[in-house]
Amino acid sequence: MTDPLTGALLAGAVTLVGYLSEHVLTCLVPAFFIAGAIGAFVKKDAILKYFSPDTKKTVSYGIASVSGTVLAVCSCTILPMFAGIYKKGSGIGPAVTFLYAGPAINVLAIIYTAKVLGFDLGVARAVAAVTLSIVIGLVMAAVFRDHDARVRAAAPARTAQADDDGRPWWATLAFFASLVGILIVGASQLPWTIKFPVVYALTLVVAVLVIYTFERDEVTDWAYETWDLTKKIFPILIAGTFALGMLAYFIPPETFAPYFGDNSIGATMLAALVGAVLYMPTLLEVPIIGTTFGYSADLMAGGPALALLLAGPSVSLPSLLVISRIMGAKKTVVYALLVIVLSGLAGFVYGNIVG
Template sequence: MNESVSVLMNVLGASWAVLVEAAPWMLMGFAVAGLFRAFLPGDLVSKHMGGKGIGGILKASALGVPVPLCSCGVLPAAAGLKKQGAGKGPVTSFLISTPETGLDSIAVTYALLDPLMTVIRPLVSFVTATAAGVSVAFFERFEQPTAADAQAAAAPAACGTGESCCSSESRHDPELRKPVAERIRSGLGFAFNDLLGDIGRWFLLGVLLAGCISAIVSPDMIGLVADNELLSMLVMLVVSIPLYVCATASTPVAAALAMKGIAPGAALVFLLAGPATNVASLTVISRLLGKTSTIVYLATIIVASLAAGLLVNHLYHLLGLDITSWAGTDVHGKSSPMEMVSAVVLLILTLRAMLRKNAHSETS
């Protein structure tokens, strides 16, 4: 009994250390996401993703990088884009780059891992999303149209013009006419209520998983696969593909694995494949894009993740960095008062957002 209590206390202590380290960057990431919401037109993404050319795919990949949505949260947004006339290629790119990264997860990557991985993660996400979009656009010509395709084709005609209803409404976006202070308040409210309510529980779950790994998993256990770079990446791939984990929640888990000796390439595979795939989202994507496109979508993520992992390990070797002790932050180090306060504030805001979301779900 005493041993179980001791293990539980170690897990909670390690989880708290991860939360304290990540909290300031999480708060900053959500604040920036709120400002994006306040000052960017609501249909900015859809306006630049129409058609099936490489231009739309590149824009979708780039615009999806800073948007902080998880793999399930991005599905309704992608479905809306599809209905507004976006091609399968751009929609696929958006489905990958959006959940794999986000302003909040980029900030947490810098806090828990290292500056190099902070740059590599969104860059590889962009390349993977672009490759998948181009591949899906290529194979689209061999696939039978889905019901979603028919709806998307009919959507522009609903206005009786050559453009979609949404694009005509964008010229008169009421949000852009509001006072600056009101827009900032609305954007921050969205970030710290709606957005935090969507991913807050998954972030806390990721923190707890990181605490379990830190307290229970020994370096010897990780060493069973860590010595073989390709095997460790395959293990991360098998674990991450069916798992539901958002980009932010995956970061503390990857950091805990890194502190135990997992190479940056294997950690990157988990950071890329985990947020972009899970069993629930793949079933929806299959209905949205079709079976052939879904297979191409998943295959591209697998191949790109493994290739990126191998290249990243090689890059760390070239830079003279030790891939067994590459994470730049020790989550068990002494915390500053600012970090402690940030952790308490983030925890309170997360619990508040979760309660508001549950209450809204019960009343609706």
């Protein structure tokens, strides 16, 4: 008879091997290269300078809501960046939109969600994260108008223009399109006799573009950004997935079915509340929902899963404590309530439409 510790270790190993074999080569490796390329070739500083309260709302909120695809950060990494733009005179709406959307729209997490938990949930997460980030920012700006008034009084509006890197637009477009093509084809269910030639051809396109249209320093930056993301995220994902497998041995997913097994408003709100309290490093929310809460085994409904995906990466008890020191307790409480309520409602709507 297997003792509990041995059984837990075996369960952790089985879970880890399953995730590695199914998702790493065809999903995470191309995703890390895409995220690294975005981090290296998209001008972050120019983006962050568009957050003035006098900037046109369609520009400031639009940029803030998709910033996570550029920055590829988690909730712990977004906090110092949020503090910087908030203290330098950002409007509170775009700053909060940036704070929420940064981790929620993380390109790695969206891709991983779609691959592991299903395409529908991945798309719903991306669309809802962008939408909720803008709504949360607009509400915060409406509630705390005095903040923007003080910012306007202290400094004039600022604008910024992104630097021109001199590269033909079609080269950058073809570069990113080829990387995304490698990801889509590699993660598809096509036979390897079709996958391999297509992935090989797209890889050659990337190589040619890198050699003839990119500077050596840019390629070095791409490699550095990719490696930096990998070394920060991948070890946590490995250790976390193994630990979740062990946890599932002692607390099976069936435990949570009575709480998250349907798409009721109570289930989705509870999931959003749990997400707002727990700290989940980037990408780890996917195996937590799939394994610990049992979404992959149909023990967790889609509504609570989406609510947890929307609330969990963006806020946590530790991050809320830090945010309160940046913009004050009152603004932090309003922000947290908006995240929980809107994430729960989004999960409820998704669960009852799809379900």
